[in-house]
Amino acid sequence: MRTDDFFKVLLVEDEEVIVRLLERILAGSPSDGPDFPVFRLQRAASLSEGLERLAAGGFDAVLLDLTLPDSRGFETFSRLHGGFPEVPAIILTGLDDEKLAVKAVRAGARDYLVKVHMTPSRLVLSILNAVERQRQYLETKSLAQNLQESESRLRVLNGELHKANQELRELNRLKSNFVATVSHDLRTPLTVISSIADNLLDGALGPLTKEQALWVGKIENRSIRLNEMITSILDLSKLESGTSELRLQRVDLSGLIRSLLSQIELLAKAKGIALTHDLRETLPSIWADPGMLEQVLTNLIHNALKFTPPRGTVHVSARQDQAFVQVIVSDSGPGIAPEYHDAIFERFRQIREDVESGASGKGIGLGLAICRGIISQHCGRIWVESQPGKGSNFIFQIPLEVQPPDAGSGPILIVHGDRGAREALANSLSAKGFEVAAFEDPQRALPWVQEEGGRLGLALLDAALAAGAETLTQAIRTAKPGAPVVFLSVRSKDIPAGSKSPTVILPKPFKLQQVLGMLNDLVPAFQSASIEDDGDLWTPSAAEPPSLETRKILIVDDDEDIRASIELALRLRNFRVESLSRGDQVEAQLRQSPPDLIIMDAILPGIDGCRLCRELKSSGGAKGIPILMLSAKAQREDIEKGLNAGADRYMTKPFKNEDLLEAIGDLLAGKSERRPRETGTLAGH
Known part of the structure; x- marks a missing residue:
């Protein structure tokens, strides 16, 4: 191969006149100037000799005559190129075999020169071009080979990654199944323990002494705590595996927090802790999973009570922060060092302050990890602000969510299979000034939707009416694409497969207050309606039960x-x-x-x-x-x-x-x- 100082060229030629001419041209002359390339020419008088020299290696190019003592015509190039394709060949030809030279170029030769027309500059330029083109060819070939090898390695790696992902999914499935199985197997004996304790406390086997009742109560309390741990493990497993499903509903956050605080107030008083709140009346409702949100709030408030000493304070506040709602649970406990602020949200993580605070009822370190998973599912974030000795502020924020499209102020469609519920809904809404169309099943409602659906304001559908429900919801979407559809059900699987946003699930039993509150959220034109608690709209009638x-x-x-x-x-x-x-x-x-x-x-x-x-x-x-x-x-x-x-x-x-x-x-x-x-x-x- 070429060095930095010269080009090594092999000349395969049996005519002495041509050899001397080429030697003189490639040797250069003073008139060529200092930039003239240096060539070192070696000569072979036959093809066999040329092949031997090429086998020794080191040549940058070969000048090849097609008519040699031991080979003639295209076969000469074919044998040389077949043995040494990496060395660029330039064909030297006479007028009578120029067609063969063109054929050789098509077969891989870099150039051809007609001897009688060859000039020094043409010869030098042809060699330099051949060497450069061969260099580029070899580089491209090397790159292509490297690319092919990389693609091959990538295919192997992709295969290994796919296999690893499959194995991880299988491990995740096995883990989830294991957790579910173990939880099930633990809950069964736990049920027996709890039920026996209840029976003993109820005096099923005779009256208990005060001390006996105390110890049976301890058994019951510990069984409750163990069940909470099992539930936490299951919850975290579902969050981590991505199988935990959000059930979004319109949630009155202020009301939810107040309700929770009223339930926890007695516990706070028993510990001598002041439980306060700052909940603004203007706080907007949000789209969230109420059960999961309640779980987060309960965990944070209980944690605050757990680490707050007697005569301390736990304060809960909530406010709107632009497109988010932010909730802060503050306590006057021992505080948390900054190096633990991230660690406390890791699963099974217990920090030093937990031990030093002497807090009772120490958990297994899953509560905050579950909170983080739930808030992440709501596209929000959760964090802590705290310093040792200065209490802690646990803060989470979640988006308000985009409101469903405005449906206007058209009639309300009610489709419900229970006559009492249907009539109660229709009569109550009509009394509030709403236009109502009520039907027993989707088949009877379909003609009305096809004729009047263009002015529909909102649809209230009983999700339990499976037959024809999907056809009806599709007809509603066609007639009024922006009309909200409210499904009355505790079971989201009842909702027809074709139902798309905007949809809301209103759990049964529902009250007129809930229906009107939902209308306020979904249809601004209905916001003028006065909202009163008219009691349950669906309470199945039943005769007075016998003893x-x-x-x-x-x-x-x-x-x-x-x-x-x-x-x-x-x-x-x-x-x-x-x-x-x-x-x-x-x-x-x-x-x-x-x-x-x-x-x-x-x-x-x-x-x-x-x-x-x-x-x-x-x-x-x-x-x-x-x-x-x-x-x-x-x-x-x-x-x-x-x-x-x-x-x-x-x-x-x-x-x-x-x-x-x-x-x-x-x-x-x-x-x-x-x-x-x-x-x-x-x-x-």
Whole structure:
């Protein structure tokens, strides 16, 4: 290859005259000047000799005659180029074989020179161009090869990354399943412990001494705390895996905070802590998941109470900050050093101040990590401002969210399958001056939407009316694209697949106050309506229930201890009780001795509890018999699965006897509609 000082050129030529001519030209002359390149020419008189010299290497170019003693014509170039394609070849040709030279150039030669027309400048320029073009070719070839190798490595890396992602997803799935399984398996014995403690405190096995009651109370309190830890682990697992789903609704943040503070006030007083607030009446409502937001606020306020000494203060304030709402929970506790301000939001992280403060009820370090995950899901952020000895301010802010499009002031469409609820809604809204069109089902409402939908103001649809609901919502979108649609349901899965924003979920049972408040948010033209609490608009009518003492309850659970503890609690209240351990025994029992209410576990041997519930409701075996489903699975999708299967209530383990008895009383009184709440979680249609 070429050095920095000269070009090494091989001349393959058998005519001495041509050799001497080329040697003289490439040697240069004083008239060529100092910039004339230096060539070192070596000569081979035959192709075989030329190939030997090329094999030794180091040549920058070769000048090749096609007519040699041992080779003639195009074959001469073909043999040389086939053996040494990296050395640029310039063909030397006579007038009679110029066509062969052109053919050689097409096959890879860098240039050709007709001997009789060759000039010194033409020769030198041809060599320099050939060397440069070959250099560029080799560079391009090297780059292409490197690119190909890089692409190959990238494909391998992409494959490895894809495999790693699949493995991570599988590990994440296994982790989530493991957490859910362990949580379920822990909640089941925890239910037994809690229920037995309740029964003992209720005197089911005789009166307790004061000291015995104290220790049984400790058992109950610890079981509650353990259940809270299990719930926290599940919540964090869902947040980290991205399977936690937001259920956005219009939330009165001021009202939510006031309600929470009223519930926590007694705890604060018991600790000798002043619980104050600054909540402005002008604070706007926000689009958020109320359950998750309540979880964040509860965690922050309880943490503040936990680390605030007696005679201290916990203060909660909220204000609008441009397009955000900001909430601050302040305490007069020991404060937190700056180096821990980020660490406290990490999972399982316990900081030094936790230990030194002597705070009771120390947790497992998940609460703030869950808060951060929830606030992040709301496109917000959370942080702490604190100094040792000066208390702490925990602050989070979330966006107000974009308002749904203005729908104007047209009529309100009501589609509800329950006549009482439909008429109550229509009459109440009409009395407030609204134009109302009310229908029993989507099929009857569709012609009205097709004719009058262009002036629609808002639609209130019962999400439980699955048949025709998707067609109706699509017709509404076509007739009035900006019209908000409000689904009346506790189950988001009831909402038709074609339903898109703007939509709102209004949980049942609902009040006129809620409906009008929602109208104020969605349709500015309705804001002049006066809002009063007119009570529940949907309270199913029921005859006065007979005495509970005459009621028979069937318990279906494969856990003997749970069956025994529930049966003991019910018999203590004079219920008649029968119990089964398998789901496939239920239908025969119903035929033989139908109960007034069924309490069943969601997971049963013989047949899955949800499947059994669905079959009992659809086949008529449990027609008119309310079903209370129990489960250690407490996530919202688990609750919805149970309710969608036909359960009238869903209660998560562990639960307190008083919550179980309240649910039984409601169901026996015909109150099967219930908004989800934590007890355990109690939910119903």
